[in-house]
Each structure stands twice: as structure tokens, then as C-alpha cells.
Amino acid sequence: MATLGLIEYADASPEVKAVYDDIMTTRSTDWINNFWKALASDPVTLRRTWESVKQVMAPGALEALTKEMVYLAVSASNQCGYCIASHTAAARKAGMTGAQFAELMAVVGMANETNRLASGYQVEIDERFRT
Amino acid sequence: MATLGLIEYADASPEVKAVYDDIMTTRSTDWINNFWKALASDPVTLRRTWESVKQVMAPGALEALTKEMVYLAVSASNQCGYCIASHTAAARKAGMTGAQFAELMAVVGMANETNRLASGYQVEIDERFRT
Amino acid sequence: MATLGLIEYADASPEVKAVYDDIMTTRSTDWINNFWKALASDPVTLRRTWESVKQVMAPGALEALTKEMVYLAVSASNQCGYCIASHTAAARKAGMTGAQFAELMAVVGMANETNRLASGYQVEIDERFRT
Amino acid sequence: MATLGLIEYADASPEVKAVYDDIMTTRSTDWINNFWKALASDPVTLRRTWESVKQVMAPGALEALTKEMVYLAVSASNQCGYCIASHTAAARKAGMTGAQFAELMAVVGMANETNRLASGYQVEIDERFRT
Amino acid sequence: MATLGLIEYADASPEVKAVYDDIMTTRSTDWINNFWKALASDPVTLRRTWESVKQVMAPGALEALTKEMVYLAVSASNQCGYCIASHTAAARKAGMTGAQFAELMAVVGMANETNRLASGYQVEIDERFRT
Amino acid sequence: MATLGLIEYADASPEVKAVYDDIMTTRSTDWINNFWKALASDPVTLRRTWESVKQVMAPGALEALTKEMVYLAVSASNQCGYCIASHTAAARKAGMTGAQFAELMAVVGMANETNRLASGYQVEIDERFRT
Numbered sequence: 001m002a003t004l005g006l007i008e009y010a011d012a013s014p015e016v017k018a019v020y021d022d023i024m025t026t027r028s029t030d031w032i033n034n035f036w037k038a039l040a041s042d043p044v045t046l047r048r049t050w051e052s053v054k055q056v057m058a059p060g061a062l063e064a065l066t067k068e069m070v071y072l073a074v075s076a077s078n079q080c081g082y083c084i085a086s087h088t089a090a091a092r093k094a095g096m097t098g099a100q101f102a103e104l105m106a107v108v109g110m111a112n113e114t115n116r117l118a119s120g121y122q123v124e125i126d127e128r129f130r131t
Numbered sequence: 132m133a134t135l136g137l138i139e140y141a142d143a144s145p146e147v148k149a150v151y152d153d154i155m156t157t158r159s160t161d162w163i164n165n166f167w168k169a170l171a172s173d174p175v176t177l178r179r180t181w182e183s184v185k186q187v188m189a190p191g192a193l194e195a196l197t198k199e200m201v202y203l204a205v206s207a208s209n210q211c212g213y214c215i216a217s218h219t220a221a222a223r224k225a226g227m228t229g230a231q232f233a234e235l236m237a238v239v240g241m242a243n244e245t246n247r248l249a250s251g252y253q254v255e256i257d258e259r260f261r262t
Numbered sequence: 263m264a265t266l267g268l269i270e271y272a273d274a275s276p277e278v279k280a281v282y283d284d285i286m287t288t289r290s291t292d293w294i295n296n297f298w299k300a301l302a303s304d305p306v307t308l309r310r311t312w313e314s315v316k317q318v319m320a321p322g323a324l325e326a327l328t329k330e331m332v333y334l335a336v337s338a339s340n341q342c343g344y345c346i347a348s349h350t351a352a353a354r355k356a357g358m359t360g361a362q363f364a365e366l367m368a369v370v371g372m373a374n375e376t377n378r379l380a381s382g383y384q385v386e387i388d389e390r391f392r393t
Numbered sequence: 394m395a396t397l398g399l400i401e402y403a404d405a406s407p408e409v410k411a412v413y414d415d416i417m418t419t420r421s422t423d424w425i426n427n428f429w430k431a432l433a434s435d436p437v438t439l440r441r442t443w444e445s446v447k448q449v450m451a452p453g454a455l456e457a458l459t460k461e462m463v464y465l466a467v468s469a470s471n472q473c474g475y476c477i478a479s480h481t482a483a484a485r486k487a488g489m490t491g492a493q494f495a496e497l498m499a500v501v502g503m504a505n506e507t508n509r510l511a512s513g514y515q516v517e518i519d520e521r522f523r524t
Numbered sequence: 525m526a527t528l529g530l531i532e533y534a535d536a537s538p539e540v541k542a543v544y545d546d547i548m549t550t551r552s553t554d555w556i557n558n559f560w561k562a563l564a565s566d567p568v569t570l571r572r573t574w575e576s577v578k579q580v581m582a583p584g585a586l587e588a589l590t591k592e593m594v595y596l597a598v599s600a601s602n603q604c605g606y607c608i609a610s611h612t613a614a615a616r617k618a619g620m621t622g623a624q625f626a627e628l629m630a631v632v633g634m635a636n637e638t639n640r641l642a643s644g645y646q647v648e649i650d651e652r653f654r655t
Numbered sequence: 656m657a658t659l660g661l662i663e664y665a666d667a668s669p670e671v672k673a674v675y676d677d678i679m680t681t682r683s684t685d686w687i688n689n690f691w692k693a694l695a696s697d698p699v700t701l702r703r704t705w706e707s708v709k710q711v712m713a714p715g716a717l718e719a720l721t722k723e724m725v726y727l728a729v730s731a732s733n734q735c736g737y738c739i740a741s742h743t744a745a746a747r748k749a750g751m752t753g754a755q756f757a758e759l760m761a762v763v764g765m766a767n768e769t770n771r772l773a774s775g776y777q778v779e780i781d782e783r784f785r786t
């Protein structure tokens with residue numbers, strides 16, 4: 001069970017409800033996932049985290065789908081079960097196909113492999129990469 | 132210094148030279164970075180790793196630039212100094228702008244933050260994410 | 263199931279019982295959690311680990327509650343499910359309030375975010391921090 | 394060198410200068426460390442990150458020193474060289490003694506050890522920890 | 525549920541069946557574990573990953589059992605639940621005893637502890653280790 | 656520079672000297688590496704850590720060389736620069752050949768890759784691995 005419990009919309013304070021409403025509007029959805037319900041026990045963290053995620057994930061120099069896939073890549077690399085589940089769903093909603101998912105995971109896997117080969121072999125950074 | 136040393140092109144065996152040549156041709160470049168020179172002490176690992184990277188990083192369902200940025204995102208998340216330096220260079224060569232880099236890092240940062248909030252709060256995976 | 267099984271008090275050898283007794287006395291509790299029952303298949307590791315934890319977690323220059331919260335912070339950062347559950351319980355027993363937990367997680371989250379921003383941007387260590 | 398370079402105060406735009414000024418005022422210091430100068434290439438991330446850090450690190454249910462030590466504990470656990478250096482300095486400025494630092498590291502070390510023992514032995518979470 | 529589902533032998537395409545057959549022959553077993561059934565949605569990644577694992581895990585300068593234990597050690601260190609379960613089974617099949625498992629985990633635990641002490645104390649690499 | 660400085664043998668207290676002497680005797684060497692000199696500022700942690708390492712790394716159900724290679728594998732996976740350098744030296748002293756090092760790193764790399772594929776694809780643990 002979530003450490004501080006989950007706060008449902010009906011039980012939420014006005015400030016929490018305001019964040020929930022903004023999440024649903026921004027994401028064009030009618031429900032709130034457990035992550036936000038768990039953070040809601042700390043309304044300050046709830047608001048700050050949501051405002052940050054909203055700003056960071058908005059389309060800009062990178063498309064929304066690319067950002068969702070990067071989020072999923074990092075979550076898979078960190079092996080965060082909740083985040084993999086929720087961001088797989090988010091990336092699919094943003095249009096990720098099965099083929100894109102598979103290629104994404106292939107890149108994540110290779111990066112994790114070569115990251116350790118580079119460190120394990122104590123490879124020095126090339127001069128050309130320093131400038 | 133790299134654990135098993137770096138093997139320069141001039142000193143390489145024919146099988147290592149063949150990999151070096153393929154790297155330079157595939158990447159349209161005229162030099163080999165230290166990562167491959169370090170792996171070259173083990174030609175079997177050199178060839179397997181290069182063939183895997185070549186296959187995984189080729190454009191497919193995802194564009195080459197997207198793949199390079201995902202590689203950099205994972206390397207930054209894992210804090211691999213060599214890999215951050217080399218894949219920042221690779222992503223730039225593939226067209227990554229400063230604005231794209233900055234947004235990429237913002238996503239990586241947020242994912243690492245919320246990964247720990249999800250785990251730390253012991254958030255249960257929503258039923259909707261399980262199906 | 264735990265790899266080598268769980269050893270209950272009634273089934274424990276005298277040397278394992280001695281450690282179990284010391285755990286219960288030191289922690290003013292009447293039960294042993296699964297972590298120790300799993301380690302008990304290797305009495306040498308059981309004793310060494312318990313003696314180390316007992317020494318490290320005793321109040322000293324840092325208060326017991328602070329130490330429990332740091333333990334929880336590291337476990338959340340590492341995303342170890344068992345450790346988050348057990349150390350959340352331990353920190354609460356030591357007096358951690360819901361508000362303290364929430365602030366702790368906020369710090370853990372920010373640290374994980376800025377750790378990756380610092381690495382990803384390849385920020386050089388300031389001279390003032392080196393001395 | 395930092396990927397997008399470092400922006401010195403004299404060369405900063407008004408919006409970046411405003412953040413720099415707030416950092417110096419909040420921290421009662423007269424200089425800006427490289428982390429912020431690196432982020433300054435992306436003023437939106439600079440402001441968001443600084444506002445978040447300022448909010449999270451302010452004394453609340455936890456004291457400022459405890460928060461600085463938790464930040465350092467997470468950075469050491471993640472092995473982020475820059476962050477360890479900068480947050481060691483910050484914790485010392487907040488009053489951390491050598492003895493406190495040593496106990497902090499001892500806790501970080503033990504947590505990292507037992508996190509892997511719990512996972513490696515596949516220890517199931519005790520019922521008492523689930524409620 | 526696995527993101528792209530699990531592909532059973534009876535439902536597999538000829539190219540996937542060929543990999544499944546090779547796995548069963550190489551491992552002298554009559555079943556395929558879920559990891560491969562999940563990868564089978566991407567036959568290219570399935571084949572590449574299997575060929576790599578087959579090559580890397582074959583006895584060479586290191587014995588098969590040693591390699592299995594190293595694989596388990598890394599998986600425990602990374603806290604990958606699936607991998608710990610599957611590689612514990614694989615290591616046992618290769619002959620790992622309970623005593624060997626316990627010593628392996630003790631080494632993994634200590635390495636994770638001292639890794640953080642080395643980083644946290646900002647220990648400089650000795651000249652003798654650089655040459 | 657190490658956070659609390661390095662304590663040389665000539666400047667050490669009797670209790671620190673006793674640990675230094677035991678390290679040199681146990682390892683058949685005439686010098687102390689920086690890791691221990693850094694920990695020496697906290698004699699309690701110095702002694703506890705050394706006693707633990709001595710116990711864990713002694714030959715038992717696993718040979719000394721195997722243990723050194725596992726230590727190096729974990730350090731490479733964690734990307735701890737100091738630990739990779741020091742444990743590469745230790746493993747070589749224990750007899751690790753270049754070919755063994757290369758195979759070790761190949762296993763570490765593959766484990767890190769498949770750990771993320773297993774997590775990223777959300778692969779469920781097979782029933783056979785649970786018993």
C-alpha cells in the first residue's frame with residue numbers, strides 16, 4: 001500500500017482537486033493514476049511535481065512522443081516497475097507502436113551494455129570529445 | 132589508462148582492421164574513438180559489440196537522431212562519463228541542437244526524480260496499466 | 263520465495279538464535295523480519311551483517327531517526343522494494359512523521375534529478391569544491 | 394567542458410541574472426557554482442530547477458542540515474562526482490562535522506550493502522510491512 | 525503482463541521457432557522461459573540477444589559456472605527481479621551450491637558498500653593503479 | 656582531495672596502524688592504498704570495513720580469484736572509477752589474465768543489457784523460477 005495512502009478525488013482538498021483537474025484537462029483524460037493520488041498527501045510536492053512534469057513534457061524542440069519514449073527509456077534503465085507501466089501506457093497513448101517500443105528497448109539495452117564496457121575497460125575520453 | 136591498452140589502426144590485426152574499416156565506413160568518418168580501440172584487445176567482443184550497435188542504431192521505426200538521443204539519455208542517467216561525452220558528440224553529428232539537448236536533459240532529470248518518488252511512496256501499479 | 267528459504271526461530275541453530283535474540287533485544291521487539299531469516303542460512307553473513315548494522319545505526323554524531331531516514335532515502339533511490347518497506351516501518355517506529363517522510367522523498371527526488379543534470383551537462387567541478 | 398558552456402554573471406541575460414541573484418541571496422554567498430552556470434543555457438530549466446531546489450531544501454519538518462546530508466547521501470549512492478563535491482561543501486557550510494560525515498557515509502554504505510542482500514536473496518516483504 | 529505479450533512455441537513463426545530450438549538444444553532443456561517469449565515479438569532483437577548470450581556465456585577463459593555467478597551478481601546489484609530469479613535457477617543448474625550462493629551475495633554486498641564509501645569520501649585513484 | 660584527507664602510516668594512531676599492519680600482512684604487500692587512508696579518519700568504520708572485507712574475500716566455497724572478479728564485475732556495473740581501478744589491480748594480482756578480464760566484462764555488459772530488456776518488457780517471472 002502506498003506509504004501515506006491514496007487520496008481519491010472525492011476526498012481531496014480544494015488545492016489537490018485543482019491539480020487533479022489540471023492533470024485531467026492537460027492529458028484529456030477522466031481519471032487520475034495512483035502516482036498523483038500518493039503524492040497528494042503532500043500538496044506542495046504534488047503541485048511542484050505536476051507543474052514541472054507539465055512544463056518538461058510539453059512539446060517544444062522535441063515532440064511529445066519522443067519525450068514519452070525517453071521517459072520510458074530512463075524508467076526501464078532504472079528498473080522502476082511503476083514508471084515502466086505508467087509510461088508505457090503514456091507512450092502508447094502518444095502514438096508509440098510496438099515496433100517503436102521494441103527498437104527503443106534495443107537501444108536502452110545496448111546503452112546499458114556499452115556504458116559498463118566503457119567504464120569497466122577504463123576507457124579514457126578522446127580529446128575530440130572534450131572540446 | 133585503458134585496462135588492456137588501446138590498439139591503433141596501424142597495429143591492428145586484419146580482423147580488427149576489418150571492424151575498424153566498417154565503423155569508419157558506416158559512420159562516414161576517418162577515425163576510431165577509444166572505446167573501440169579498448170575493446171580491440173578482445174576481437175570477439177569487438178566484433179559482436181560493433182555488429183550489435185550497428186544493427187540497433189540503424190534507422191528503422193525510430194529515426195537515427197531519436198536513437199542517439201535515447202542513448203545519451205540512458206548514459207546520462209547511468210552517469211557514464213565516457214558515454215556521455217561520446218554520445219553527445221554522436222547526437223550532435225546526427226543533428227541534435229542545443230535546445231533539443233536541453234529538453235532531453237530536462238526529461239532525463241524529471242524521470243529520475245519521479246522514478247524515486249514512485250518507488251519511495253510505494254505506489255501500487257494501477258489496474259489500467261496492467262492490461 | 264527466498265532463495266535459501268527462511269529460518270524460523272524455533273528451527274534455528276544456537277548461533278542463529280543468539281543473533282535473533284540480540285536483534286529483538288536491541289530493537290525492543292518480539293519478532294524477526296524476513297531479511298534476517300533469509301540471511302540465517304549463512305550464519306557468518308548473518309552475524310557480520312547484524313553486527314555492522316547494529317554498530318552503524320546506533321546513535322552517535324547523528325540521531326537514530328536521522329540515520330533511519332538516510333537509510334530509507336538510499337533504499338528509495340536504489341528502488342529496493344523490500345528495503346523501502348522495512349525501513350519505512352523502522353523510520354516510523356523511530357518517530358518519523360508523515361510530513362518528515364514527504365520532505366525526505368522530495369529531497370531524494372530532487373537529488374536524483376540534479377545528479378543527472380550535473381552528469382548530463384558534463385559540469386566540471388568548481389575549484390572551490392576541490393580544496 | 395560543460396556541453397553547452399558556462400554562462401558567467403557578466404554575460405547573463407536579465408532573466409538568468411535574476412536567478413543568479415536569488416541563488417546568492419538565498420544562500421548568503423557571493424558566487425555561483427558551475428552547475429547553475431551550465432543550466433543557464435536553458436533559462437527555463439534553470440529557473441524551474443532552482444525554484445524546486447529552493448522549495449525542497451528550505452527548513453520545514455526536517456532541518457536544513459538533515460536535508461543537506463540526505464542530498465549528499467543520495468549523491469554518494471549514485472556516485473555523481475560533481476554532486477558529491479558540491480553537496481559536501483553545502484553540508485559543511487550548514488554545519489556538518491567530520492564525525493557526522495563519517496557516520497553518514499557508514500549508513501550509506503550499509504544501506505547499499507543490505508539493499509543488494511535483500512534483492513539477491515529474493516526476500517519477500519513481511520506482512521507487517523504491507524499494512 | 526509483458527508489454528508486447530508472450531509468444532508460445534506453437535504460435536511462433538519459423539524464424540522464432542529456430543531460435544527457440546537453438547535455446548533448448550544449447551541449454552539441454554525442453555522449455556523456453558518468459559524472457560525469450562517476450563523478446564519474440566521482435567525477432568531481430570530475439571536473435572541478436574540470443575546469439576550474443578550464447579557466445580558470451582560459453583565456457584572459455586572462465587568456466588560456465590563462474591559466468592553464471594557473475595551474471596547473478598550483476599543482476600542482484602541492479603536489483604532486477606526477473607533476472608535474479610532466472611539466473612539463480614541457471615547458476616544452480618550449472619552447479620552452484622547454497623554455500624557458493626551465500627558467499628557470492630556477501631561479495632556483492634561488500635562491493636556495493638565500498639563502492640559508495642570510495643565515491644562518498646572522494647578517494648583519489650592511487651598512482652600505482654593508473655599504470 | 657579525499658573529503659577528510661588521507662592518513663599516512665607515519666601519522667596514524669596505534670589503532671589505525673594496527674589495521675594497516677593487518678592489511679599489509681593479509682595481502683602480502685608493503686603499502687596501503689588510498690581507500691583505507693581515507694577511511695582512517697573514522698577508525699571505527701576503518702576497522703569494521705576491513706574486518707568485513709577480510710572475512711568476505713577469504714577463500715571459501717569460492718576461490719579468491721573468483722571473488723576478486725565478482726568484486727570487479729559489480730564495481731564496473733556500478734561505474735565506480737576508484738573501485739574499478741583498485742579491483743582490476745587486485746584481480747590481476749590474484750591471477751586474472753587479460754582473456755579472463757575480457758570475458759568478465761562481456762558477461763557484465765550482457766547482464767546489464769538483458770536486465771533492462773527484462774524490466775522494460777515487463778516480463779513476468781516464470782512459475783518454475785518461483786519454487
